[in-house]
Amino acid sequence: MQHPFFQPDGRGSGAARLLQALRMDLSRSEFDALALDLLRQQAATVPPYTRLLRALAIDPARCASWTDFPALPASAFRDGPVCGFDPAQAAAVFETSGTTGRHSGRHYLASTLFYEAALRTAFHAFMPPLGRHAWVMLVPHPSLRPHSSLAYMLGCLAPPDAAWCCSADYHIDGARLRAACRTPSRPVALFGTSFALADAAEAHPTRLPPGSIAFDTGGMKGRRRQLARDEFLALLHSAFGLSPASIWNEYGMTEWSSQGYACMDDGLHRFPPWLRIRVLDPATGRECPPGTQGIVHACDLANAGSVAAVATRDAARWESSARGPGLRLLGRWDGAEPRGCSLPYE
Amino acid sequence: MNDSSPLLRRATAAVDCFRGRPGTGIHSLDDVLRLLDLEFPGHGRLALEQPVSTAGGWRQALAPRSIYHVLASNLSVSAEVSLFLGWILGARLYFKLPASGLPDFQDLVHRLPADAAASLLTTHDPVLMNTCDAIVAFGSDESIAALRAQIRGCPRFLTYGSKISLLWLPPGGASPDQAALAAADVAAFQQLGCLSPQACLCADPADAPVFAAALATALRAHAALLQPPPALLPALQEFRLRAHARGDQVWEVTPEPGPTVILPAQPRIEPGPGCGCIAVLPAPDPAPLLEPWRGHISTLSIASPSIPSSLWSLATHWRIPRLCPAGQAQNPPLHWLHDGRPRLADLVSWTAADPALPIS
Numbered sequence: 114m115q116h117p118f119f120q121p122d123g124r125g126s127g128a129a130r131l132l133q134a135l136r137m138d139l140s141r142s143e144f145d146a147l148a149l150d151l152l153r154q155q156a157a158t159v160p161p162y163t164r165l166l167r168a169l170a171i172d173p174a175r176c177a178s179w180t181d182f183p184a185l186p187a188s189a190f191r192d193g194p195v196c197g198f199d200p201a202q203a204a205a206v207f208e209t210s211g212t213t214g215r216h217s218g219r220h221y222l223a224s225t226l227f228y229e230a231a232l233r234t235a236f237h238a239f240m241p242p243l244g245r246h247a248w249v250m251l252v253p254h255p256s257l258r259p260h261s262s263l264a265y266m267l268g269c270l271a272p273p274d275a276a277w278c279c280s281a282d283y284h285i286d287g288a289r290l291r292a293a294c295r296t297p298s299r300p301v302a303l304f305g306t307s308f309a310l311a312d313a314a315e316a317h318p319t320r321l322p323p324g325s326i327a328f329d330t331g332g333m334k335g336r337r338r339q340l341a342r343d344e345f346l347a348l349l350h351s352a353f354g355l356s357p358a359s360i361w362n363e364y365g366m367t368e369w370s371s372q373g374y375a376c377m378d379d380g381l382h383r384f385p386p387w388l389r390i391r392v393l394d395p396a397t398g399r400e401c402p403p404g405t406q407g408i409v410h411a412c413d414l415a416n417a418g419s420v421a422a423v424a425t426r427d428a429a430r431w432e433s434s435a436r437g438p439g440l441r442l443l444g445r446w447d448g449a450e451p452r453g454c455s456l457p458y459e
Numbered sequence: 460m461n462d463s464s465p466l467l468r469r470a471t472a473a474v475d476c477f478r479g480r481p482g483t484g485i486h487s488l489d490d491v492l493r494l495l496d497l498e499f500p501g502h503g504r505l506a507l508e509q510p511v512s513t514a515g516g517w518r519q520a521l522a523p524r525s526i527y528h529v530l531a532s533n534l535s536v537s538a539e540v541s542l543f544l545g546w547i548l549g550a551r552l553y554f555k556l557p558a559s560g561l562p563d564f565q566d567l568v569h570r571l572p573a574d575a576a577a578s579l580l581t582t583h584d585p586v587l588m589n590t591c592d593a594i595v596a597f598g599s600d601e602s603i604a605a606l607r608a609q610i611r612g613c614p615r616f617l618t619y620g621s622k623i624s625l626l627w628l629p630p631g632g633a634s635p636d637q638a639a640l641a642a643a644d645v646a647a648f649q650q651l652g653c654l655s656p657q658a659c660l661c662a663d664p665a666d667a668p669v670f671a672a673a674l675a676t677a678l679r680a681h682a683a684l685l686q687p688p689p690a691l692l693p694a695l696q697e698f699r700l701r702a703h704a705r706g707d708q709v710w711e712v713t714p715e716p717g718p719t720v721i722l723p724a725q726p727r728i729e730p731g732p733g734c735g736c737i738a739v740l741p742a743p744d745p746a747p748l749l750e751p752w753r754g755h756i757s758t759l760s761i762a763s764p765s766i767p768s769s770l771w772s773l774a775t776h777w778r779i780p781r782l783c784p785a786g787q788a789q790n791p792p793l794h795w796l797h798d799g800r801p802r803l804a805d806l807v808s809w810t811a812a813d814p815a816l817p818i819s
């Protein structure tokens with residue numbers, strides 16, 4: 114099952130157009146045209162998306178805009194392959210974590226071309242130059258977690274001399290971490306989940322050299338207690354001497370192939386032009402005006418082999434700062450996971 | 460009735476305050492006496508008030524002097540029953556509220572007489588917690604593990620974790636009447652409690668589509684009760700979209716996101732978002748469906764006038780602590796075994812004398 118936008122080897126006229134679209138000067142009109150074409154193709158070739166459109170009586174040929182297509186819930190990736198190709202031929206499979214009775218989600222990538230192109234282009238566009246930094250990784254090496262999109266992402270970016278300080282079960286090697294951070298002549302770039310960064314800050318505080326940064330990939334899951342944003346920033350400041358201006362946050366998910374980036378001096382995420390974020394009012398489905406909280410829907414052109422339009426359960430609103438407009442993430446939408454007598458204490 | 464019994468005085472006062480509160484099983488003092496008789500066989504309340512003679516010698520149950528509760532944010536029923544039981548025992552009670560609060564519960568506590576000795580806490584206080592004789596926690600496995608790590612000394616630590624409930628339909632049971640009973644179970648408390656059925660298992664697969672349709676019809680009667688708060692809309696919408704993407708059969712009870720019955724293309728138990736979202740599953744052999752949930756099922760309500768012995772065996776094998784008639788899932792008696800454990804007997808400790816040493 115193939116279509117012009119997607120072939121396992123990344124060829125095809127559509128695939129070439131999409132790859133070319135993964136650039137920072139992509140115009141809105143180019144995005145609009147490509148997204149419409151891509152979603153039409155995916156409506157015809159990705160079985161879960163085909164079924165969804167059929168059930169909603171949406172005729173892709175009648176959709177005039179990509180926004181006329183429904184977003185597939187990210188949780189649908191837990192129900193079986195969401196791809197327009199034989200999943201056995203996938204070049205990479207990224208998995209989400211599962212919980213009791215819930216399957217883990219899987220994102221099948223027929224080619225890593227799109228993912229890597231999107232990652233590298235956006236990372237270098239949004240992040241300060243990190244070429245002379247000592248990279249210290251608080252996530253498992255990709256060889257230890259081959260199905261972790263986070264490990265894969267950082268594996269793509271990290272230089273060969275990066276210090277990987279985390280075991281497969283996310284245990285931090287404190288001695289290795291401290292040694293890796295002892296670099297008098299080089300600033301440190303510390304990469305990890307919020308969970309790992311907070312744990313490292315509490316267990317292994319180390320004053321980092323000037324110019325150091327932390328790159329927070331999000332996620333407090335499994336932590337004994339979730340930290341509020343200010344509490345988290347204060348913790349990194351006291352442990353590593355990092356100010357909010359040197360702490361970056363990445364917003365992405367296993368079901369996307371692209372990411373957004375925020376510098377924590379304003380905490381607003383910005384996105385590459387091929388990843389269009391919409392904040393929707395869940396009651397009406399309409400876009401929320403700036404300043405109004407809604408739910409995040411994404412259209413990611415780098416999701417070439419799966420479904421570009423993905424609905425999250427993340428709450429957010431558009432805001433502006435001196436850097437310009439950006440997305441303020443507000444956590445999971447309330448009521449996301451009712452679980453009987455099982456809601457976490459706060 | 461012994462009016463000089465402090466326990467009975469407290470129980471009488473507590474029953475007056477709690478009588479008829481939905482889901483608590485508290486209707487009269489008889490409920491309390493029955494609970495005491497069941498949990499302290501042969502002696503009932505006396506076991507808590509004086510030494511009682513047993514085959515093993517003299518014994519007296521000692522109520523905790525103080526209990527620290529950590530509450531979850533979905534429903535207040537569990538907190539209410541805990542308060543009721545703690546009051547009866549005469550314990551000083553502390554309740555750590557969830558960040559979102561529990562308005563019904565808070566309102567109730569503010570209206571209680573000082574006798575109830577209940578205090579609300581908005582922030583967790585590990586120091587206070589460790590001064591208490593008992594800790595009762597409602598929460599996820601992760602939260603409970605985190606609390607456990609904070610415990611110093613040996614207080615009694617009772618936990619109530621992540622649970623779901625189910626409905627079982629015998630062959631030929633797909634009648635509108637049974638659907639109405641099932642709908643009542645689903646609709647109560649907006650399906651947010653651990654006693655709320657999340658799936659209906661049909662012993663005869665042929666019954667599944669019939670029952671799903673009947674259940675959807677029956678849920679219409681509860682549509683007003685199941686009207687979702689705005690916070691739940693995305694999850695409800697997602698429940699439907701995801702079912703469509705799987706190719707499930709879907710019965711949308713209301714046009715807007717809300718109560719929904721699904722017949723999954725590939726049966727499996729997965730909790731829905733609440734507000735009347737339920738899966739009807741063909742389950743001639745429920746074992747594969749139940750396997751991931753061993754130890755996480757609270758109640759199996761049965762659309763049958765009696766329990767088939769095979770179902771009893773299934774319940775014991777899968778560690779399902781409660782079986783009840785369809786329509787009663789959300790109305791357990793006060794003496795029900797929450798998570799399979801006694802309510803009061805788990806809270807007390809004992810002073811006992813060897814049989815060779817009688818009390819003179």
